[in-house]
Amino acid sequence: MxxxxxxxxxxxxxxxxxxxxxxxxxxxxxxxxxxxxxxxxxxxxxxxxxxxxxxxxxxxxxxxxxxxxxxxxxxxxxxxxxxxxxxxxxxxxxxxxxxxxxxxxxxxxxxxxxxxxxxxxxxxxxxxxxxxxxxxxxxxxxxxxxxxxxxxxxxxxxxxxxxxxxxxxxxxxxxxxxxxxxxxxxxxxxxxxxxxxxxxxxxxxxxxxxxxxxxxxxxxxxxxxxxxxxxxxxxxxxxxxxxxxxxxxxxxxxxxxxxxxxLRIGIPAEYSVAGMSDEISRLWQKGIGWLREQGAEIIDVSLPHTHYGLPAYYIVASAEASSNLARYDGVRFGARVGGEDLIDMYERTRAAGFGAEVKRRIMIGTYVLSAGYYDAYYLRAQKVRNLILRDFTQVFDKxxxxxxxxxxxxxxxxxxxxxxxxxxxxxxxxxxxxxxxxxxxxxxxxxxxxxxxxxxxxxxxxxxxxxxxxxxxxxxxxxxxxxxxxxxxxx
Amino acid sequence: MGYVLEGKSGNWEVVCGLEIHAQVISESKLFSGARAAYGGAPNSQVSFVDAGFPGMLPVINRECVAQAVRTGLGLAAQINLFSRFDRKNYFYADLPNGYQISQFAHPIVGTGTVEIELQDGTLKNIGITRLHLEQDAGKSMHEQHPGKSVIDLNRAGVALMEIVSEPDIRSPEEAGAYLRKIRQILRYLGTCDGNMEEGSMRADVNVSVRKPGEDFRTRCEIKNVNSVRFVMHAVEAEALRQIALWEAGEEVRQETRLYDQARGETRSMRSKEDAHDYRYFPDPDLLPLVLAEDDIAQWKSKLPELPDAKRRRFCAEYGISFYDAGVLTAEQAMADFYETVARGRDARLAASWVTGDFFAAMNRSGATLENPPVSAAHLGGLLDLISDATINGRIAKDVFEEMLESGKAADAIVATKGLRQVTDTSAIDAAVASVLALNADKVTEYKSGKDKLFGFFVGQVMKALAGKGNPALVNEAVKRLLG
Amino acid sequence: MSLEPATVRRIAKLARIRVEDDEIAPLQTQLNAMLDYVAQLGGVDITGVEPLSGGAQMAMRLREDTMCDGAIAEQILANAPDRAGEFFAVPKVIE
The missing domain is CATH 3.90.1300.10 (Amidase signature (AS) domain)
Known part of the structure; x- marks a missing residue:
């Protein structure tokens, strides 16, 4: 070979x-x-x-x-x-x-x-x-x-x-x-x-x-x-x-x-999302069959907050990213684009250094942490995150x-x-x-x-x-x- | 009525609260293993964590936590078993991560109280709102280079305690007394060296003014004031500025200001103007700080006696005045020195010697208590000679001067110089007789009623005895022989 | 909630990202799409739920206070886009 x-x-x-x-x-x-x-x-x-x-x-x-x-x-x-x-x-x-x-x-x-x-x-x-x-x-x-x-x-x-x-x-x-x-x-x-x-x-x-x-x-x-x-x-x-x-x-x-x-293998109902291709569904069924054939017990379970995972994730991840990426300011390492003053240097450096998706996430993360929006977005997402954790904790009892x-x-x-x-x-x-x-x-x-x-x-x-x-x-x-x-x- | 400022529209009251930033005494920084002490070549006390390099992570220093708890205990404050670190997000050249790790929602220490003393002896309690741990920033210098600002990160990441007071302060004097008191407590605890010149302690001063009886008006924050005197000046200058604005029919705008010590006034701080949305959120690189009751009990059991307690004990145990006790407990080292001198001796005499001749000698020589001009043991030895009547008080002063000069012990000086007190009554009687014989005219005047001359005779006898006569015995002999 | 152009500018300013005038409108559209998407969280009953802020469910370890890092100024400065001797250098700041 x-x-x-x-x-x-x-x-x-x-x-x-x-x-x-x-x-x-x-x-x-x-x-x-x-x-x-x-x-x-x-x-x-x-x-x-x-x-x-x-x-x-x-x-x-x-x-x-x-x-x-x-x-x-x-x-x-x-x-x-x-x-x-x-x-x-x-x-x-x-x-x-x-x-x-x-x-x-x-x-x-x-x-x-x-x-x-x-x-x-x-x-x-x-x-x-x-x-x-x-x-x-x-x-x-x-x-x-x-x-x-x-x-x-x-x-x-x-x-x-x-x-x-x-x-x-x-x-x-x-x-x-x-x-x-x-x-x-x-x-x-x-x-x-x-x-x-x-x-x-x-x-x-x-x-x-x-x-x-x-x-x-x-x-x-x-x-x-x-x-x-x-x-x-x-x-x-x-x-x-x-x-x-x-x-x-x-x-x-x-x-x-x-x-x-x-072993007890859980099949969460919420993962059958609308729009999922038949091929994926069929493959999933195949996988269930393989495990059953090898002696696993298949159990239908529910992770009720699954649907809210993505929006919670995009808030939490973007918020953390907006802060984690603040260190890329052109002062100690990495690229710098010169400016008239310190703030102008920061803004030009970060505009040139980050791509479109990174900028979007930094901006959305900045917004969800900013005064007046923290509770509605970030704090709420953290609570939903706790509910998602609870879903898993409860299901792993079964x-x-x-x-x-x-x-x-x-x-x-x-x-x-x-x-x-x-x-x-x-x-x-x-x-x-x-x-x-x-x-x-x-x-x-x-x-x-x-x-x-x-x-x-x-x-x-x-x-x-x-x-x-x-x-x-x-x-x-x-x-x-x-x-x-x-x-x-x-x- | 306390401190008031007179304006055209009447009297104004000052309302002030302080946020004191105190650098924690520790070997290494709050979240990194780099050296925390002041000084060092630029950027030589910086780890990749302090400089915010990609992928670097904070790990908290146990000693900094212990120091915050000790300080909280020293401020009679509540210690929170659960606290947490948040990120305070803003951009600045000397803030490497683009955020400062601080404690916003859940500080390690809650409410407490500090007692201050004013010039007239009045005592007043100032409330402590909270104490939290946070990182210091680096240092930007704007004058070192013609076209650039330059940055040294040695200080970045050093642990700071931010001690926030209630707006209980009503005068520049109270602000100064409060700052001095906090400094004293921290130095006693060994949690901060209180060195304001090196920036290890500095204050943000919140000032507003109001007509007596009113609610609070808009306040301004004066950043980074670095001496007790400047804090007092800044409070007054800012209060006067605000009064002038209100009286001119204008509004005071809530803002961050700087104290210009050269001009003695405050001015608006341009660089801070748009940094108001800090977007605090829990730092995901750190976990909640959970303290065990046992840890706190252990730290508490090792706390030193604090200045207020020590002062009251000095009064009770040594019978000295509240004022003297205050002077003697200003610094831990001073109190220790006094106690070494006073223990087993006449404690009041000890207090008067320490606050009198000893302080004067310190001031003259510029010496410190780590290296005093006369050791506590030697000073105690001198007091022993006074107490057992080996020498009198007059001679003691000379012996003390000789101790300063030579560094020798008092008894050695007394022995070699033959300064023992004369207590032999026949020798004293002979000296008195000789003085009276030489001053027959004055004896006559005395006998005709000029009582004041008694002191003259005593002085002459002491002179004849080279100052060594026992004052009581000399007095007695003069009186007896004058008849 | 829908972002106005002024809010987009304010966020960009807070995030220290320079945004040109012709970028505002597309950004506004994209950011609003993201906000519309996450708005579905409004439908979750979060009564009495504690926020979960970290990935790990444990208390923090405390490190012993030993000096074991630093004294690497040259490495710290080696990647700097601009420096003045042993200092990092930035455009002059007026306080």
Whole structure:
């Protein structure tokens, strides 16, 4: 099998057995990136030379017999994670010149586990979007095509570069971040797998903030097991993040083989939204069938406030973003546009540095926090958020996990859904509630639609029960046996 | 009737409240591990957290929380077991994040009271509304560079306590007394060094005026006043400005002003004009601050005796005046010095020596209590010699001067210089006899009724005894031998 | 609630984003669409519900007071668009 098509698990085994070298593996990926990235635009920055140096170090480590779980494994790092000495842009012109002098905790842990970083993956600007169209470095092309069409499709967002790189075999695994669905929706759009862990499971230190109370880093890969391996290295308590959970990291891989026999799987009625395609409905039913066949008990449940997730999310996330992005003022780092005075400098810098979607969210966030509107918007949204959390808490008294579709549609074309921001926001309708509640959720590819595009199913479990998510996801994965390949991919 | 300002339309009353910003004494900053102390080369005490770099996160410093609680306890205030940090959003060059982390809705300390003393001895309570923790900003300097303002972030992120008073202050004097009192309490507690010159304590002064009996009128806030004297000047200057406006038929506009110490007046602050919508919301990078009763009890058990309690104890325990006790408890170090001198001795004598000769010597030499001109042990030794009648009070002054000069102990000076008091009655009698014999004419005058000459004879005898005569014995001998 | 052009300008000013005159109308439309969309929250019964402000349901950890950071002025200043010696530099401010 081609080196770029290996799973992380198999690559690690081959490396450990000295069947392949980390340098070979990295070089194969560097070559694939050189060939395909100019077209797909999955990476904003590639770092082939440092990657080879890391690979050499990995080979040495393997030779010494002290390899870590990811030693020599080439990864794509979403360009929202600060990487010491490597430009970190958040896909914004604002940070075009920014070279962090520090490493995010998650990437530091991956490096410590021996991983090789191939480059910085493209994303929606400041992770605000569901299509990757808002990147200041241009959109990412989804490696998947509709049958009989060469039209460019989006890979979803915001972790669209990570998802596209995975699907096109331009990395073995990737980091993503998920604020309202930014790991799960692109995973669904590209036939890949991604988990948003429980809020607090992975440190946010060194991850460019979008909405602090929602942002959570997580792994993306081509199998549930690879996600479990990656999350094992990414997760853990970090004293540098006040919201980091002081809990041991379980052996996620051990949960994969447990099986769903006797588990109670909830099917929330509210996720059957109007306008959801028949294909998605059918896939959902198929997923329910697979779990039932493997011995799970299927229970109809209700999460009554689901419908209010999206509007609550857009208020909360925009409010936090308006404040988090105030630091981009052209004073200490990043781009500056000169002005007559300090205020003029701020206004010109921020007008030039931020794209349209980021500006809209900053402005709406500013508005919902401003005097006279706080109670009607922000405070109300926080209360609704509590109701959504309560929905989940109550339902997890009755079931072990929930099964839902990951996204209401398959990948759409460049320029589609661009007419107004609200249509775009609806992409996150199934992913946002888990984000608001802070519970772990994962998307696994479960089939193709009639046009040959991948579709995903989402598994949600209670706080800090990623093991349950993995158990159910692995069961789905076995049943779905998704082995389709995208049109555009490395050999 | 208290302090009033006379206007053309009659008397005006001043209404004033203070927001005191006090830098917390701690090793590191409120939310970062960078050094909190004053000074240092520009931007040398700054972490990426303080500078608001992408992905940086705040982690709260336990000691800063403890200092706020200690201060709250010192202000007899309610300690809130639940408090929370909010973001106060505004743009300024020395505010790296574009927001200040502060406590808006749920401060760590609630209402309390502080007692102030006025010149005439009147005591008055000033209400404390709240105390909250927040971050200090960096420092913008506008004069260092011809075309630019330059920024040093060393101070950015240092913990501040904002202590907000009720609008209970009615005069510049009360404002000054209140600020001094808060400063004293904080210094006693060791929660703030109170150094107003270095900016570790500064006040925003809210001032309005009204006719006696009226409700509050519009107030103005004078930002960042950095001395007790300037606070007092600012209150008066602002009150007079507002009175002039009202009396000219104009309105006072609610605004932020600066005190121009060179001109002795306040002026509108341009840069703050449109920054009124701070969009406070709970900081999502932080969690609620929940304190355990045990923590508070532990901090409380280690609190030092505070100035009011100490002052009252000094009165009761040492029998000194309320005034002297106030002077002696102004600073913790002063009170400690006094107690070392007074303990086991004549405490009133100790008070008069400490507030008299010792203070005078301090002032002359510019010394501090960390390095006093005479140690408490040495001063105590001198008092011992007075009390056991080894030397008299007159000689004690000379010995004290010698102690200042030489740094030697009093008994050593007395021994080497032979300054022991003369208590030998035959020697005293001989000296008296000799003085009377030399001044026969004055003895005659005395006997014809010029009683005032008694002092002259005593003085001459003391002189003959080189000042060392026991005053009581000399008096007695002069009286006896004059017949 | 519907935003007026003046409100759009005020928000932009608060957010320190320069908005040209010809951008006001489209922004107004987009922001109003977002506000119309989130207005559905008005239909939720939130009586007696506490606001949920954070993602984590726990109390805050307190860090020990040790000096362990700073003394990295050159790194702090390295990304600055403008500096004057050891200071960050910005257009002159008049207080």
């Amino acid at each position: 081609s080196l770029t098509h290996l799973s992380i698990k198999d690559a690690a085994a081959a490396l450990a057995a000295r069947k392949i070298s980390a340098v070979e593996l990295t070089q194969a990926h560097n070559n694939a990136i050189a060939a395909l990235n100019p077209r797909l635009n999955a990476y904003i920055t590639t770092t082939p030379e440092p990657a080879l140096a890391q690979a050499q170090a990995a080979d040495a480590r393997i030779a010494q017999g002290n390899a870590g779980p990811l030693t020599g494994i080439p990864l794509a790092i979403k360009d929202l994670f600060c990487t010491a000495g490597v430009r970190t842009t958040a896909a914004s012109k604002m940070l075009d010149p920014f070279i962090p002098p520090y490493e995010s905790t998650v990437t530091a842990q991956l490096l410590a586990a021996g991983a090789v970083f191939l480059g910085k993956a493209n994303l929606d600007e400041f992770a605000m979007g569901s299509s990757n169209m808002s990147s200041a470095y241009g959109p990412v092309e989804n490696p998947w095509k509709r049958a009989g069409s060469d039209a460019k499709l989006v890979p979803g967002g915001s972790s669209g570069g990570s998802a596209a790189a995975l699907a096109a075999r331009l990395c073995l695994g990737a980091t993503g971040t998920d604020t309202g669905g930014s790991i799960r929706q692109p995973a669904a759009f590209t036939g890949t797998t991604g988990i948003k862990p429980t809020y607090g499971r992975c440190s946010r230190y060194g991850v460019v903030a979008f909405a602090s109370s929602l942002d959570q880093a997580g792994p993306m890969a081509r199998s549930v097991e690879d996600c479990a391996i990656l999350l094992g290295a990414m997760a853990g308590f970090d004293a540098k993040d006040s919201t980091s959970a002081q809990r041991p990291v379980p052996d996620f891989q051990a949960s994969l083989a447990r099986g769903v026999r006797g 079931v072990d996990a929930l099964l839902t579709p990951s996204a209401p549609t398959a990948a759409f074309g460049f320029g589609e859904q661009m007419n107004d921001p609200i249509t775009m926001y609806l992409n996150d309708v199934f992913t946002v509630p888990a984000s608001l509640a802070g519970v772990p959720a994962m998307s696994v590819p479960a089939g193709l639609n009639a046009q040959g595009l991948p579709l995903g199913l989402q598994i949600i479990a209670k706080h800090f029960d990623e093991e349950m998510v993995f158990t159910v996801a692995a069961a789905l994965e076995r049943a779905a046996a998704f082995s389709h390949l995208p049109t555009v991919r490395a050999a």
